[in-house]
Amino acid sequence: MLELRDVTAGYDRRAPVVRGVSLTVRVGEAVGLLGPSGCGKSTLARVAALLHRPDAGQVVLDGEPAAGWRHRAPRAQRTSFGVVFQQPRLSADPRLPLARLIAEPLRANGRPVDAVPELAETVGLTADLLGRRPHEVSDGQLQRACLARALALRPRWLVCDEMTAMLDASTTAALVGVVEAYRRESGAGLLAVGHDRVLLERWCDRTVGWAELTSA
Numbered sequence: 616m617l618e619l620r621d622v623t624a625g626y627d628r629r630a631p632v633v634r635g636v637s638l639t640v641r642v643g644e645a646v647g648l649l650g651p652s653g654c655g656k657s658t659l660a661r662v663a664a665l666l667h668r669p670d671a672g673q674v675v676l677d678g679e680p681a682a683g684w685r686h687r688a689p690r691a692q693r694t695s696f697g698v699v700f701q702q703p704r705l706s707a708d709p710r711l712p713l714a715r716l717i718a719e720p721l722r723a724n725g726r727p728v729d730a731v732p733e734l735a736e737t738v739g740l741t742a743d744l745l746g747r748r749p750h751e752v753s754d755g756q757l758q759r760a761c762l763a764r765a766l767a768l769r770p771r772w773l774v775c776d777e778m779t780a781m782l783d784a785s786t787t788a789a790l791v792g793v794v795e796a797y798r799r800e801s802g803a804g805l806l807a808v809g810h811d812r813v814l815l816e817r818w819c820d821r822t823v824g825w826a827e828l829t830s831a
Contacts, residue, residue, distance in 0.1 A: 616639060616640070616641050616642060616675075616676075616677060616678070617639070617640040617641075617663065617674075617675075617676060617772055617804055617806070618637075618638075618639050618673075618674070618675040618676075619636065619637055619638045619639075619659065619662065619663055619672065619673075619674055620637050620672055620673040620674075620675060621635050621636070621637055621671065621672040621673070622635070622636050622637070622659065622662055622669045622671070622672035622673070622674070623635055623636075623669060623670045623671040623672055624655075624658055624659070624662050624667060624668075624669040624670055624671075624672075625655075625658060625670065626658075628670055631670055632654075632655035632658050633655040633658050633659050633662070633669075634829065635671075635672070635829075636655075636659060636672075636828045636829060637672075637828070638659070638663075638806075638823065638828060640663075640772070640804045640805070640806050641804060642771075642802060642804055643798070643802045643803070643804060644804050644805070644820050644821075645798065645804070645805040645807065645818060645819040645820045645821075646804075646805065646806050646807070646819055646820065646821055646822075646823060647807050647808075647809065647815030647816065647818060647819035647821070647822035647823065648660070648806060648807070648808045648809070648815075648822075648823055648825070648828075649809065649810065649812055649815055649822050649823065649824050649825065650810060650824065650825030650826075651810055651825070652810060654825045655825070656776075656808050656825055657701075657776050657777070657808060659808075660698075660774050660776045660806060660808045661776075662674060663772075663774055663806055664696045664698045664772075664774045665681055665683070665684055665685065665688045665692060665693060665696060666684070666685055666698065667684065667685075668684040668685075676692055676695065676772075679692075690724070694720070694724060694768045694770065695770055695771040695772055696770050696771075696772050696773075696774060697764075697765030697766055697767075697768065697770035697772070697773050697774070698765055698773075698774045698775075698776070699758070699761055699762050699765050699773070699774070699775045699776065699778045700761070700776050700777075700778075701776055701777035701778065701780050701781065702781065703749075703754060703757040703758040703760075703761045703781075704749060704754070704757065706761060707749045707757060707760070707761060708749075709748060709749050709750060710748065711748065711749075712745065712746050712747060712748055713735070713740065713744055713745050713746075713747060713748075713749075713752065713756075713757075713760040714731050714735075714745040714746065716749075716760050716761070716764055717731050717734055717735060717745075717760055717763045717764050717767060718731050718767070719764060719767075720764060720767045720768050721767050721768070724768065726767075726768070730767065731745070731763075732745075734763040734764075734766060734767055735760075735763055737763065737766070737793060738759040738760070738762050738763045738766075738790070738793050739759055739789055739793075740756065740759050740760060740763065744756055754781050754782065755782050755783065755786040758778070758779075758781070758782060758786070758790065759786075759789075759790065762778070762790055762793060762794070766793075766797055769801060770803060771801075771803055771804070772803060772804050772805075772806070773794060773797070773798070773803055773804070773805045773806070774805075774806045774808075775794065775805065775806070775807045775808065776808045777808055777809055777810075778790060778794075778807070779791065779809075779811075779814070780809070780811075787814070791814075791818055795818075805819070807819055
């Protein structure tokens with residue numbers, strides 16, 4: 616179980632954007648977090664994935680409190696998350712071809728990179744795209760690579776922060792399908808952040824509104 620307990624977080628302790636929020640995602644469950652732009656849901660998602668240290672509160676993974684944040688988190692906790700952000704061009708090194716981009720977490724954790732072609736195929740990237748750099752592919756193709764990167768270590772939890780916000784309907788459907796197939800096969804839990812109620816309600820087992828969390 617992934618638990619956020621009474622989390623307060625932001626980028627200035629005098630004005631946190633998240634105040635006393637609690638949220639639970641059970642193993643194998645898909646939870647949609649719905650809210651308007653700027654409300655703090657992306658900050659909460661970063662806290663959940665151990666990418667941002669909260670000012671107060673706890674993140675608990677299967678009963679164990681998070682023991683660090685970002686690169687200081689224990690490897691077992693850090694690698695249990697796969698994260699896909701809204702803007703792939705801000706989360707991808709522009710110098711790397713897509714094959715290297717997908718392989719980043721494998722290399723960083725001393726794993727063989729021979730799974731890259733299969734990962735690319737899973738997300739619908741053809742072999743001819745793997746040698747191209749981010750500026751040579753579309754937003755949809757780059758987001759496919761970012762999703763493949765997020766799946767590379769077979770995470771126990773997926774955090775998708777507005778993953779489809781910049782994509783057309785067909786690419787959105789394809790990437791949601793990839794995430795759902797991975798969840799069915801692996802039993803991973805999902806926290807999907809967005810402001811598209813229709814998409815989240817179709818995608819997730821339950822959807823939680825930001826107002827519900829902040830008024831609890």
